[in-house]
Structures are given as structure tokens and as C-alpha cells.
Amino acid sequence: MSESVDRLRRYLEDELGECRNDDLQNRLQELEDLEALLSEETVSEDVGTLAALGNDTRYRLVRLLVESGEELCVCEITPLVDVSDSAVSHAFARLAEAGLVTKRKEGRWRKYRATRRANALLTVLDGSR
Amino acid sequence: MSESVDRLRRYLEDELGECRNDDLQNRLQELEDLEALLSEETVSEDVGTLAALGNDTRYRLVRLLVESGEELCVCEITPLVDVSDSAVSHAFARLAEAGLVTKRKEGRWRKYRATRRANALLTVLDGSR
DNA sequence: CGCTTATTTGAGTGAACACACAAGTAAGTG
DNA sequence: CACTTACTTGTGTGTTCACTCAAATAAGCG
Incomplete structure (x- = not known):
């Protein structure tokens, strides 16, 4: 899990040119929200x-x-x-x-x-x- | 195949009260046309x-x-x-x-x-x- | 009732799947 | 140009499928 967060951080660094911890946290939250739309049922x-x-x-x-x-x-x-x-x-x-x-x-x-x-x-x- | 045509004839007899050969041929044609809409691709x-x-x-x-x-x-x-x-x-x-x-x-x-x-x-x- | 017919249900079985693991490729980095 | 990283590809394997055959159900008929 934290391994995939590392990968995401590197990706954001590529995308943004840099990557503050806030950027990472934001994106993580957005992705989590996205996932939340998928109800099991x-x-x-x-x-x-x-x-x-x-x-x-x-x-x-x-x-x-x-x-x-x-x-x-x-x-x-x-x-x-x-x-x-x-x-x-x-x-x-x-x-x-x-x-x-x-x-x-x-x-x-x-x-x-x-x-x-x-x-x-x-x-x-x-x-x- | 002719077995299923027999069944269809009996079905049409039930539906129509009677069933002339024309009725059967008609229905067979309709069903064939239906099937023709299904292209293999x-x-x-x-x-x-x-x-x-x-x-x-x-x-x-x-x-x-x-x-x-x-x-x-x-x-x-x-x-x-x-x-x-x-x-x-x-x-x-x-x-x-x-x-x-x-x-x-x-x-x-x-x-x-x-x-x-x-x-x-x-x-x-x-x-x- | 007993017989036929229309469809369903219950195995059994070969084939297709979905995923994990391991090895491969390709781009970026020092 | 070695080394890491971000996937992708190849393969093995347990599981799920889709279909057939045989037996069961259920309705209509004589």
C-alpha cells in the first residue's frame, strides 16, 4: 500500500514538476472519493x-x-x-x-x-x- | 428440426384455435426474418x-x-x-x-x-x- | 388415471477464465 | 551503461462456465 503511495507521489512529481505533501494528500482524497462511488451492490x-x-x-x-x-x-x-x-x-x-x-x-x-x-x-x- | 416444427404447429393451433398450413408457413417465415437480423459479426x-x-x-x-x-x-x-x-x-x-x-x-x-x-x-x- | 408433450432441473464434463508469480521490456536517472 | 521503476507478458492453476444427457415436473387430453 505505502508502496503504491510512493509510486503515486513520483507520478505527481512528474505531473506537477514538484509535489508537496498537500498535493499528494489531495490526490489521494480525490481517488478515494472516486472509489467510494462504487457501491458493492x-x-x-x-x-x-x-x-x-x-x-x-x-x-x-x-x-x-x-x-x-x-x-x-x-x-x-x-x-x-x-x-x-x-x-x-x-x-x-x-x-x-x-x-x-x-x-x-x-x-x-x-x-x-x-x-x-x-x-x-x-x-x-x-x-x- | 421437423420435431420443433411440429411443436410450433401445435402451439399455433392452441393460439389460433386452428392452424392451416399457411399460418404455420407464415409464422416460420416471420421467425426466420427475426433471426436474420442477428449478424454473426x-x-x-x-x-x-x-x-x-x-x-x-x-x-x-x-x-x-x-x-x-x-x-x-x-x-x-x-x-x-x-x-x-x-x-x-x-x-x-x-x-x-x-x-x-x-x-x-x-x-x-x-x-x-x-x-x-x-x-x-x-x-x-x-x-x- | 395413464399417456404425451413442453419445459425445467440436476448431474457430469471439457473448455474458458481470472489471477498470482516470475521474467521481460522500455523509459528515466545517476 | 548499470540501476530503478512502471508496467506488460507468459505460464501454471484452481475455479467457474456452458452445454448435453437423463430424469423430473406439470399441463392437457382421452
Whole structure:
């Protein structure tokens, strides 16, 4: 730790031409404030969401739901991705857990729909490419 | 494959009360069109981006850069995450590869900055929580 | 009820990951 | 030009994944 503070001091000396102890303390405080913005809960929720979408199969499922703009039956989606029924089911379970899709039972059929969050994410991916 | 078409036919019979062959062909075409929107390249680029951000360490690095709004030196960021220098370096390499950060050398220091895409993604995560 | 079908759940397994440690590179310094 | 410093790169390794197959659940039907 104090080793990394040494490195930071040398960096500030480079940047400022000199480096009083005040400068170092200031920068340390600024960086600490920055870190404080990262709440443990936010991080794990966001990372969970991103990791859920960051897989070929799951991304495709969500993309299909978003493009269709409606609820789709598992039986309609499965033929569009190249994995087993079981894999599709596992994938949807994880997506639901991450809040990217919602599930509804209708008789013997199960239907999934993309959430607002899923729509927002794909939209921003499209828009920043 | 024809097995899943059978399932789809039964589904449509449920939905429509009946199901002529035309209905089935129509729906099959609609679903095929939906699938066609998924270009192989788009999928792998987006999935790469999402998977890169979907890791605790890498997410934190990007979040710090985005919050700071400026270029930061590796030496400033490393003390804020709880892994080795080496891990930070590996993480930045992957983020750069995914187009989420850019790198600049300045003498013996290396500085990273979040890209527009990184900013957009974190913004939408914040806004859809 | 017993049978079929739609989907889920529970292993098991090969592959991909994330990180630490050690060695390498490149810039700056005396 | 040796020496330090600021990273980066290569490699080994325990861990997490993603998927498949098999078994379980659950709804609809005769």
C-alpha cells in the first residue's frame, strides 16, 4: 500500500514538476472519493447483468425477444438458436435472474419477454457501435 | 428440426384455435426474418464487449475511468482495486481489445481513458436500474 | 388415471477464465 | 551503461462456465 503511495507521489512529481505533501494528500482524497462511488451492490448487480448478456446463446435469446417486441413462446425461439432445449431453458433462467427477461406461464407453454433494461442495453449497443 | 416444427404447429393451433398450413408457413417465415437480423459479426462484437465488462475487476476499472471523466494513470487506479499490478494490466488489455478504453503512453506512465461506448453502457445501466 | 408433450432441473464434463508469480521490456536517472 | 521503476507478458492453476444427457415436473387430453 505505502508502496503504491510512493509510486503515486513520483507520478505527481512528474505531473506537477514538484509535489508537496498537500498535493499528494489531495490526490489521494480525490481517488478515494472516486472509489467510494462504487457501491458493492451496484457493482455486483451490473456485473451480473453484463455477464448474463455476455454469452452467445443468451445474447441471441434476448436480441430475438427485443427485435420481436413481443412475448415469445420458448417453442418459437428454440429452433432459432443452435443448442438443446435444456440449454435454452438454463439460459432463460439465468436471464430472468439477471432481470433481463420476464416469464409467464400459459397452459403448457412458457413465454418470455425482454425487460426495459434489456431493451435499453441493446439499444445503446446498437447506438454506440 | 421437423420435431420443433411440429411443436410450433401445435402451439399455433392452441393460439389460433386452428392452424392451416399457411399460418404455420407464415409464422416460420416471420421467425426466420427475426433471426436474420442477428449478424454473426454484431453478435460476437457485442458479446465480447459485454463479457469484457461483466467481470468485477474490469467493471470497476471502467467505472472509475467513467466517473473521473478523465484520463487516469495506471498508478492511480491500481491502488483502488484489490488485485495485483499484473491483473490490472491484463484487465486493461482486454478492455482495450473490446474497445472500452484507450491507452496512451506518456514517458514511463501509461494512461487509460474510457471510450464513448463505455460511457454509454454505464449510463444506461445507471438509468435502467 | 395413464399417456404425451413442453419445459425445467440436476448431474457430469471439457473448455474458458481470472489471477498470482516470475521474467521481460522500455523509459528515466545517476 | 548499470540501476530503478512502471508496467506488460507468459505460464501454471484452481475455479467457474456452458452445454448435453437423463430424469423430473406439470399441463392437457382421452
